[in-house]
Amino acid sequence: MKPKILAVIPARGGSKAVPRKNIKDLAGKPLIAWTIEEAKKSKYIDRVILSSEDDEIIEVAKKYGCEVPFKRPLELAQDDTPGIEPVLHALEQCPGYDYVVLLQPTSPLRTVGDIDGCIEKLLTSGEDFCVSVTESDKSPYWMYKIENDKMVPLLKQEKRIVRRQELPKVYALNGAVYVGKVKKLVQRKSFIDASTKAYVMKFSNSLDIDTELDLLFANIILEKKEICY
Numbered sequence: 630m631k632p633k634i635l636a637v638i639p640a641r642g643g644s645k646a647v648p649r650k651n652i653k654d655l656a657g658k659p660l661i662a663w664t665i666e667e668a669k670k671s672k673y674i675d676r677v678i679l680s681s682e683d684d685e686i687i688e689v690a691k692k693y694g695c696e697v698p699f700k701r702p703l704e705l706a707q708d709d710t711p712g713i714e715p716v717l718h719a720l721e722q723c724p725g726y727d728y729v730v731l732l733q734p735t736s737p738l739r740t741v742g743d744i745d746g747c748i749e750k751l752l753t754s755g756e757d758f759c760v761s762v763t764e765s766d767k768s769p770y771w772m773y774k775i776e777n778d779k780m781v782p783l784l785k786q787e788k789r790i791v792r793r794q795e796l797p798k799v800y801a802l803n804g805a806v807y808v809g810k811v812k813k814l815v816q817r818k819s820f821i822d823a824s825t826k827a828y829v830m831k832f833s834n835s836l837d838i839d840t841e842l843d844l845l846f847a848n849i850i851l852e853k854k855e856i857c858y
């Protein structure tokens with residue numbers, strides 16, 4: 630039997646670094662529209678919903694075909710609200726699903742192929758969670774803390790690696806796709822545990838919009854793609 634899958638797009642109105650970030654124009658569309666449109670193409674997702682406390686974001690999401698079955702309580706839309714709380718709240722409001730997919734609107738370069746690839750990896754693995762990652766361009770083996778104005782390696786090594794080719798590959802969460810079994814997520818309140826599977830996304834699809842500079846980069850990339858098409 631095909632599992633029932635709910636996609637949740639969380640988008641609150643407050644944003645310090647980039648005001649009104651979630652509806653900021655990006656290559657001719659609001660930022661959030663890029664995520665809504667890709668999610669609606671998925672062959673696995675049964676329903677795409679928005680979680681927001683902001684009336685303007687709600688109207689924009691509806692315009693692009695996203696369901697808004699509830700308005701998020703203000704206490705779940707604060708700067709210090711843990712990211713998992715809006716997802717758990719959405720599951721309470723929309724029960725009856727086997728899996729939930731968290732799609733943050735700050736990953737506009739993420740494609741339906743990335744979304745479905747992450748879902749497929751979880752469904753075939755038998756595990757409870759799968760999250761998207763990307764290979765890091767900054768290795769922690771070449772990172773340092775500064776103590777008493779001196780360089781202290783972040784990771785202790787018996788022999789310092791000096792050639793990039795010898796560095797182990799390392800991966801970072803890119804925030805684009807989180808998939809989990811609903812029952813397990815409600816229990817553990819996290820998509821990350823010792824058995825979480827990793828879905829590797831291309832670096833070029835993994836840009837996370839956190840600053841005005843990120844927004845500029847995304848505009849350039851998307852406009853170049855339009856020219857290529």
